[in-house]
Amino acid sequence: MIGTMTSDPQTGGPARGGSAAVPLDRDQLLSELYQEHYRSLVRLAALLLGQREAAEDVVQEAFLELYRNTDRITKRSSADAYLRSIVLNLARSRMRRRLVARKHPPAPQPDVAGADAGIAVSEDSAELLAAMRALPRRQRECLALRFYEELTEDETGDTLEISRSSVKTHVRRGLATLTEKLEALR
Amino acid sequence: MTDRERQTEEQLKNAIGEFTDQVEPADDAWAQLRGRADNLVPRHSRKTWIGLALAGAAAAIIAVLGFAALNSGDDDTRVATDPGDDMTGFVALTLDGQLRRYAPDGSDRGLIAETGWQYDEGDDFPPPPDFSVSSGGTVYFARPVPDSSCAVDAQLGSEIVSVPLEGGDPEVVVPVGTAPAVSPDGSSLAYLTTDSRQQCFDLPELTPGIDPSEVRTATSPVLEIKDLDRPSNLDSVDIVTAGERSFATGDPLVWSPDGSAIVLNAFVGGEKITPHIVLVDVATGSGRDLYTRSGLGTTPFAFDGENNIFVDATDFEGSSVRIGLIPADDVEQAPNAASVTVVHEVPAAESLRALSTLPGENAPGLLTVVEKNASPQGAGPVIYFGPGQDGAQRTLATDMVDAAWIPGTTAADLVAPTVSTGFVGLTGEGELRHYGASGEDLGLVADTGWKPGSDFAQPTFSVARDGTVYFSRAVTDLECPRSDQFGSEIVSVPINGGEPDVVAPVGSAPAISPDGSQLAFSMTGDEKQCYRNDGGDTSVVVVRDLGSSESRKVTIHPDNELPELVIPPGYPLAWSPDGSEIAVSLLLGKEQQAAVAVADLDNFSARTVFMFGTGDGTPALASAGEKQLFVDASRGTGEGAGWIGITDTDVPGPATVDTMRVPQFIGLPGAQRLLTLSTLPGENAPGLLVTTAPVLDSQSGTASVYSDGQESAPRVVAENVLAAVWISGTTDDVSSAPAPWE
Numbered sequence: 001m002i003g004t005m006t007s008d009p010q011t012g013g014p015a016r017g018g019s020a021a022v023p024l025d026r027d028q029l030l031s032e033l034y035q036e037h038y039r040s041l042v043r044l045a046a047l048l049l050g051q052r053e054a055a056e057d058v059v060q061e062a063f064l065e066l067y068r069n070t071d072r073i074t075k076r077s078s079a080d081a082y083l084r085s086i087v088l089n090l091a092r093s094r095m096r097r098r099l100v101a102r103k104h105p106p107a108p109q110p111d112v113a114g115a116d117a118g119i120a121v122s123e124d125s126a127e128l129l130a131a132m133r134a135l136p137r138r139q140r141e142c143l144a145l146r147f148y149e150e151l152t153e154d155e156t157g158d159t160l161e162i163s164r165s166s167v168k169t170h171v172r173r174g175l176a177t178l179t180e181k182l183e184a185l186r
Numbered sequence: 187m188t189d190r191e192r193q194t195e196e197q198l199k200n201a202i203g204e205f206t207d208q209v210e211p212a213d214d215a216w217a218q219l220r221g222r223a224d225n226l227v228p229r230h231s232r233k234t235w236i237g238l239a240l241a242g243a244a245a246a247i248i249a250v251l252g253f254a255a256l257n258s259g260d261d262d263t264r265v266a267t268d269p270g271d272d273m274t275g276f277v278a279l280t281l282d283g284q285l286r287r288y289a290p291d292g293s294d295r296g297l298i299a300e301t302g303w304q305y306d307e308g309d310d311f312p313p314p315p316d317f318s319v320s321s322g323g324t325v326y327f328a329r330p331v332p333d334s335s336c337a338v339d340a341q342l343g344s345e346i347v348s349v350p351l352e353g354g355d356p357e358v359v360v361p362v363g364t365a366p367a368v369s370p371d372g373s374s375l376a377y378l379t380t381d382s383r384q385q386c387f388d389l390p391e392l393t394p395g396i397d398p399s400e401v402r403t404a405t406s407p408v409l410e411i412k413d414l415d416r417p418s419n420l421d422s423v424d425i426v427t428a429g430e431r432s433f434a435t436g437d438p439l440v441w442s443p444d445g446s447a448i449v450l451n452a453f454v455g456g457e458k459i460t461p462h463i464v465l466v467d468v469a470t471g472s473g474r475d476l477y478t479r480s481g482l483g484t485t486p487f488a489f490d491g492e493n494n495i496f497v498d499a500t501d502f503e504g505s506s507v508r509i510g511l512i513p514a515d516d517v518e519q520a521p522n523a524a525s526v527t528v529v530h531e532v533p534a535a536e537s538l539r540a541l542s543t544l545p546g547e548n549a550p551g552l553l554t555v556v557e558k559n560a561s562p563q564g565a566g567p568v569i570y571f572g573p574g575q576d577g578a579q580r581t582l583a584t585d586m587v588d589a590a591w592i593p594g595t596t597a598a599d600l601v602a603p604t605v606s607t608g609f610v611g612l613t614g615e616g617e618l619r620h621y622g623a624s625g626e627d628l629g630l631v632a633d634t635g636w637k638p639g640s641d642f643a644q645p646t647f648s649v650a651r652d653g654t655v656y657f658s659r660a661v662t663d664l665e666c667p668r669s670d671q672f673g674s675e676i677v678s679v680p681i682n683g684g685e686p687d688v689v690a691p692v693g694s695a696p697a698i699s700p701d702g703s704q705l706a707f708s709m710t711g712d713e714k715q716c717y718r719n720d721g722g723d724t725s726v727v728v729v730r731d732l733g734s735s736e737s738r739k740v741t742i743h744p745d746n747e748l749p750e751l752v753i754p755p756g757y758p759l760a761w762s763p764d765g766s767e768i769a770v771s772l773l774l775g776k777e778q779q780a781a782v783a784v785a786d787l788d789n790f791s792a793r794t795v796f797m798f799g800t801g802d803g804t805p806a807l808a809s810a811g812e813k814q815l816f817v818d819a820s821r822g823t824g825e826g827a828g829w830i831g832i833t834d835t836d837v838p839g840p841a842t843v844d845t846m847r848v849p850q851f852i853g854l855p856g857a858q859r860l861l862t863l864s865t866l867p868g869e870n871a872p873g874l875l876v877t878t879a880p881v882l883d884s885q886s887g888t889a890s891v892y893s894d895g896q897e898s899a900p901r902v903v904a905e906n907v908l909a910a911v912w913i914s915g916t917t918d919d920v921s922s923a924p925a926p927w928e
Binding site: 038039042044046063119144172176178179183 | 187
């Protein structure tokens with residue numbers, strides 16, 4: 001599924017489709033998956049978190065998690081999907097921690113959406129992305145997977161372990177909410 | 187989709203592109219990652235879950251490289267237990283947060299561990315820790331981690347530790363986890379952990395009908411299964427997800443008997459969140475709804491040996507706890523509390539806290555903890571329901587928060603308590619119930635089928651030291667010559683209930699001998715099966731040896747004459763403390779004067795020792811020691827009418843109320859009449875157990891204890907009791923034990 005990311009400039013390594021049947025070497029797998037997916041996963045996490053550093057941390061944690069569980073990965077494709085769902089999970093809990101912290105002032109967090117110094121987007125885009133991050137979890141994840149990862153509805157559903165029709169619903173609701181927000185801004 | 191939404195979609199895609207194009211990994215990202223993977227330290231860290239995970243990865247690498255010695259499992263946290271040890275009974279959590287071990291009869295076997303949790307009045311936080319007992323004798327429990335720096339008050343750090351049943355220092359098994367459940371074969375531990383590997387759990391404060399997005403922003407626990415057969419520092423954890431379900435923190439997990447599935451409380455998404463019990467297939471991780479119930483909080487559940495599932499079917503409108511059973515065949519239908527078959531009900535209870543069963547054919551029934559209306563919030567009795575849907579119930583412990591069987595327990599461990607104390611009482615509903623010495627209701631013994639006002643005689647009963655209850659009950663399917671006649675048989679039943687066995691097809695007023703070896707009862711003289719309430723037939727006393735089943739008939743010939751006499755059904759018998767004599771209350775002569783005769787079992791002679799004053803009702807009678815009897819010395823029906831007297835039996839000629847030679851009377855308070863009297867032989871006898879009733883009321887009675895048998899203030903131990911008999915094993919100083927309300 002992540003194989004659709006051919007536009008990634010770092011993906012031009014040697015062909016490695018035939019390693020599926022044999023037990024995967026842990027270090028080789030880490031290296032391959034890093035080359036193939038690290039950058040795009042950091043971008044996905046950043047999209048959800050609005051912050052590059054936190055995104056990178058999340059993706060590294062996800063890789064270590066997978067590294068630990070290599071024994072159970074028998075197919076490359078399942079490693080891809082596994083990795084992506086860990087990133088989503090970890091991003092989710094980062095976000096949650098931030099929400100909790102916001103509710104409880106003793107731990108002030110400066111990193112509200114879009115505050116990352118290194119990422120400068122137009123005001124309209126910043127507002128839209130902030131609104132997306134404020135959507136309910138499933139909606140923002142569906143939007144990210146559909147419009148950034150460009151996954152199909154089925155692939156999105158598989159990643160999130162929800163049905164295809166749920167994906168449809170979440171995307172539609174998310175877009176409806178964003179449309180309202182945009183109109184309110186105008 | 188509207189045009190505007192399509193426009194939004196385009197804008198969003200552009201914004202995403204604009205944003206993500208600027209995100210580049212750090213230059214040294216690979217070096218960082220490689221370094222983090224290489225620098226994993228193979229040791230236990232209880233600080234964070236990541237610590238364990240990383241340690242596991244490092245150890246796995248070392249094993250791959252050939253250092254197999256590290257593989258040998260010295261880090262296994264399970265504790266082997268001597269197989270000869272008695273693995274029976276149950277484990278329960280007290281209000282003080284102690285996990286204690288109890289024998290099958292409820293006797294305390296000592297502290298296992300302090301959980302660190304404590305009941306705090308008026309505050310549900312933190313929730314009581316869950317625990318699970320393995321067949322190997324290891325107790326796994328969750329305990330709060332006080333030093334975890336949780337951001338919010340409503341969050342809780344929790345770790346899972348293990349400790350042997352014998353007690354000891356708990357060892358950390360899972361640094362971030364709650365709701366441990368050992369698989370039936372003991373090989374795996376299932377638990378909930380946080381999906382973020384952060385240490386803090388959110389409180390299970392989810393309420394039905396809230397907006398799903400609110401739930402999604404709360405911590406959603408992850409179900410993990412850890413392989414206990416492999417060293418804990420190796421990769422041995424499976425993560426199970428079940429689609430769009432949020433598992434509820436702090437609720438119990440239960441394995442199916444075959445270990446293929448885990449059942450747990452979950453919140454199923456949709457427009458509104460509703461609590462469900464879901465079954466998660468361990469192999470596939472797929473989840474399936476089993477049962478739903480309205481209302482708040484945990485829904486306890488448990489499998490029986492045949493894959494049927496006990497569930498909480500309590501109706502929040504009602505004032506009783508109800509336990510339902512979902513047949514194994516029906517689990518596809520996901521029934522709800524209203525449609526499930528109720529198999530057990532506990533009146534005057536508020537909510538069900540825990541259910542525990544053992545798998546297998548010998549499963550000894552259902553262990554429950556219910557919260558009684560009047561108890562401290564969150565605690566209640568541990569109630570045992572015998573196997574089967576009609577199994578009798580018995581209270582094994584009080585004021586517990588949670589309880590679970592120890593997996594070695596079998597039905598044989600629970601047939602009857604080895605030593606019983608307290609008394610058995612007959613309620614106004616005709617139930618024989620077991621009461622503790624202070625009057626606490628310990629459960630149903632048997633339903634006699636009699637009710638006040640029935641045509642046939644009130645049941646009489648006697649309780650042996652081993653907990654066997656002998657009682658008389660009417661045989662109503664006999665063809666008797668007169669409509670006011672009926673049959674009476676004597677049956678026995680364990681004090682914890684069950685199906686009664688017939689001991690004597692014709693008989694009444696059973697009385698077990700002080701040494702428990704013989705059973706005396708009265709019978710119609712010519713072995714006619716039909717009794718009349720007023721007697722009407724010459725009667726005999728039968729003494730049966732319970733070992734050899736041989737019976738001897740003792741024909742009562744008071745004073746060596748043969749006046750007309752009858753022993754009406756239900757007229758009590760009383761053994762002398764040395765077992766050499768039996769006192770019998772009877773009706774004497776044409777006038778049917780109520781009297782007491784004493785039969786000497788050595789020479790079968792009998793003599794009249796006491797003539798009752800009124801002859802009203804069924805005269806009460808009990809041994810007061812060697813050659814002394816407590817008798818009903820009531821003299822009328824007015825205020826202060828009820829009296830208990832003591833009469834000597836070794837003086838010639840019958841005493842009467844007026845001429846009693848030992849003027850020791852106990853006046854009953856108010857206009858009370860005496861119903862029954864019960865004493866125990868021996869110096870440690872806990873006093874005189876008396877039931878009384880208002881003179882004009884035949885349907886309500888009160889059981890009281892007179893501590894020393896002398897004139898003293900009675901201590902009421904039970905209401906709504908028409909007859910009460912000590913269990914003959916009761917010898918301690920129970921009479922001085924404070925009543926529950928004192």
